[in-house]
Amino acid sequence: MPPPARLVGTVAHQAGVERLLASFHAIPADAPVRLAxxxxxxxxxxxxxxxxxxxxxxxxxxxxxxxxxxxxDVQGMCTYEDLVDATLPYGLAPMVVPQLKTITxxxxxxxxxxESTSFRNGLPHESVLEMDVLTPTGEIVTARPEGGTADLxxxxxxxxxxxxxxxxxxxxxxxxxxxxxxxxxxxxDLDALQQAMGxxxxxxxxxxxxxxxxxxxxxxxxxxxxxxxxxxxxxQTDASDLRRGERTSDYTGMDIYYRSIQHxxxxxxxxxxxxxxxxxxxxxxxWFWCSRAFGTQNPRIRRFWPRxxxxxxIYWKLIGLDQKYDIGDRLEKxxxxxxxxxxxxxxxxxxxxxxxxxxxxxxxxxxxPVWLCPLALRSVPADDGRRSDxxxxxxxxxxxxxxxxxxxxxxxxxxxxxxxxxxVGAMNRxxxxxxxxxxxxxxxxxxxxxxxxxxxxxxxxxxxxxxxxRYDPDSRLLDLYAKAVKQK
Numbered sequence: 001m002p003p004p005a006r007l008v009g010t011v012a013h014q015a016g017v018e019r020l021l022a023s024f025h026a027i028p029a030d031a032p033v034r035l036a037x038x039x040x041x042x043x044x045x046x047x048x049x050x051x052x053x054x055x056x057x058x059x060x061x062x063x064x065x066x067x068x069x070x071x072x073d074v075q076g077m078c079t080y081e082d083l084v085d086a087t088l089p090y091g092l093a094p095m096v097v098p099q100l101k102t103i104t105x106x107x108x109x110x111x112x113x114x115e116s117t118s119f120r121n122g123l124p125h126e127s128v129l130e131m132d133v134l135t136p137t138g139e140i141v142t143a144r145p146e147g148g149t150a151d152l153x154x155x156x157x158x159x160x161x162x163x164x165x166x167x168x169x170x171x172x173x174x175x176x177x178x179x180x181x182x183x184x185x186x187x188x189d190l191d192a193l194q195q196a197m198g199x200x201x202x203x204x205x206x207x208x209x210x211x212x213x214x215x216x217x218x219x220x221x222x223x224x225x226x227x228x229x230x231x232x233x234x235x236q237t238d239a240s241d242l243r244r245g246e247r248t249s250d251y252t253g254m255d256i257y258y259r260s261i262q263h264x265x266x267x268x269x270x271x272x273x274x275x276x277x278x279x280x281x282x283x284x285x286x287w288f289w290c291s292r293a294f295g296t297q298n299p300r301i302r303r304f305w306p307r308x309x310x311x312x313x314i315y316w317k318l319i320g321l322d323q324k325y326d327i328g329d330r331l332e333k334x335x336x337x338x339x340x341x342x343x344x345x346x347x348x349x350x351x352x353x354x355x356x357x358x359x360x361x362x363x364x365x366x367x368x369p370v371w372l373c374p375l376a377l378r379s380v381p382a383d384d385g386r387r388s389d390x391x392x393x394x395x396x397x398x399x400x401x402x403x404x405x406x407x408x409x410x411x412x413x414x415x416x417x418x419x420x421x422x423x424v425g426a427m428n429r430x431x432x433x434x435x436x437x438x439x440x441x442x443x444x445x446x447x448x449x450x451x452x453x454x455x456x457x458x459x460x461x462x463x464x465x466x467x468x469x470r471y472d473p474d475s476r477l478l479d480l481y482a483k484a485v486k487q488k
Contacts, residue, residue: 005061007061007064008075009064010064013059016058017058017140020056020134021134023053023055024054025138029474032477032478033136054134059076060077060104065090071171071173072087072092072173074170075168076106076131076166080097081102083105088176094173095127095173096117096118096123096124097117098114100283101284102312102313105171106166109156110158110160111444111445112157112399114373116218116232117217118375119201120217122376122377128170129144129170130145131153131168132166132168132169133163133164133165133166134166134167137474137476155396155463155467159398160483176276177237177276178275179236180236180275180276182234183235184260184270184271186263187230188228190226190358193223194355200231201351201376204216209268218232219233220371222258222369222370223368223369223372224368226358226362228262232261237273247273248273249274251278251285257285258288258369287315290413290414338417338419339418342415342446343412343428344412345411345442345446346409347440347443348409349440350405350438354372356438365412370410370411372411374406375406376406397464397467399459428449432450444480
C-alpha cells in the first residue's frame with residue numbers, strides 16, 4: 001500500500017477554481033472552449049483548434065475525505081489512482097472504480113464508467129451526491145438531485161463535456177476489506193454463463209461446489225471462445241480469514257492477470273487472492289489484454305520492460321504515436337496486408353441478449369477475448385441516512401436504462417482488416433446495428449457512425465436539447481452528436 005495521499009484542502013481547491021475561471025474568461029467569446037490537457041481516455045478524435053484551453057492544473061486531487069459519513073469531496077480532474085490512494089487508508093473506496101488508473105472522476109461521470117461492483121452499485125454518477133460544474137456561460141453551478149439544478153444533475157452523465165466540466169464532486173464511498181478472494185468459474189456454454197450471471201446479479205450470492213452460499217462483492221467475466229468462458233467472483237476478505245501460509249498474487253510483473261483466469265474444466269473453480277488495491281487495478285497492468293499488441297506479454301520482452309511502465313498510461317502514449325505516424329498500417333503494408341479498422345467499443349445489451357450478441361460477435365469479428373460486466377441502476381432506500389432518494393426509477397437523461405433490469409457491458413478492444421470497397425467503419429457500423437437490434441446502447445468514448453435521428457433517439461433527444469439551451473445558450477461547446485459522431 002502506498003503512503004496516504006495528501007489531501008488538497010478547500011483553500012487550494014478554490015485557487016484552482018479561480019485559475020480555471022480566469023482561463024475561461026481569457027478565451028474570446030467567439031472561440032471554442034476546451035480543456036487544456038494533453039492526455040485523454042477517448043478513442044475518438046479530439047479537435048485541435050489551436051485556441052487556448054481551460055487551465056485545470058489545480059483541479060487534480062482529493063479535497064477531503066469524511067470517514068464517518070463515508071464521503072469524499074474530489075476535484076474533477078482527479079484520477080482514480082489518486083482517489084483510491086486517498087480513501088483506502090480509511091478502509092473506504094469509491095462505489096465503482098473504473099478499470100484504468102488514469103480515468104478521472106469527472107471523466108467517468110460525464111462519460112460513464114463501469115466495473116465489477118456495477119451489478120450492485122450501478123455507474124459512477126449514481127454515487128454522486130452533488131457536483132460543481134463550470135457551465136459554458138462561465139458560471140460555477142452546484143448541481144444536486146433536487147431543486148432547480150436537478151436537470152443538470154441528471155443530464156450531466158454521458159454529456160461528454162458538452163454541458164460543462166465538473167470542478168468538484170461529492171461522492172459516496174463504501175467500506176472495503178484489505179483482500180479480495182477470487183473464484184474463476186468456467187463455463188462451456190454461453191447460455192449457462194448468462195443464466196449464472198443473472199442469478200448472481202439478482203441475489204448477490206453464489207452457491208459454491210461445497211454447497212456453501214457466499215456473498216459476491218465483485219462480478220465480471222471473460223469470454224475466450226464460445227466454449228471457454230469464465231465468471232470471476234470476488235469476495236472481500238479480512239486478514240483473519242486468510243489460510244495459514246496463504247500469499248497474495250502479483251500481476252504487476254511477469255504474471256498476466258487475464259491468463260491466470262483460465263483453467264481446465266474441473267469440479268472446483270480456480271481461486272486466487274489479491275490485495276484490495278491490486279484487485280482494483282488488476283486490469284491496468286496489461287490494459288486488460290491489449291498490451292499484447294506492444295509485445296509486452298512476450299516473456300523475453302516483458303523481462304526487460306520496467307515494471308513502472310507496465311500500465312495503461314504508457315500504452316496510451318504508444319497508441320498516440322501510432323495514430324500520429326500510422327505505424328501499425330505501415331507495418332501491415334510491409335507484410336502485404338491491408339490496413340486495419342479499429343474496433344474499440346464497450347456496448348451494453350440486456351442480460352438476456354448477452355449470449356446472442358457474443359455468439360454473433362466472435363465469428364463476425366474474430367476478436368477475442370471479450371470482457372463481460374453486469375450492471376443495473378442502483379436503488380437507494382428512501383430512509384438511507386446518507387442520501388435522499390433520487391428516484392432511481394427515473395432514467396438518466398442521456399443514457400436511459402430501465403430500473404430493475406440487468407444489463408451486461410461487453411468490452412472489446414482490437415482491430416479487423418479493412419475490406420476494400422466497404423464504407424469507413426464498416427465493422428463498427430455492423431456492431432451498432434446489432435446492438436440496436438438487441439435493445440442496447442454503446443458508450444461514446446470511441447468512434448460512432450449513427451445518423452442524427454437514431455442517435456437522438458438513443459441519447460437524450462429533446463431532453464438534451466433543453467439542457468443545451470439552458471446551460472449553453474451561446475453554443476460555446478460542441479453538441480453531443482457533433483462531438484461523438486461528426487468529429488473525426
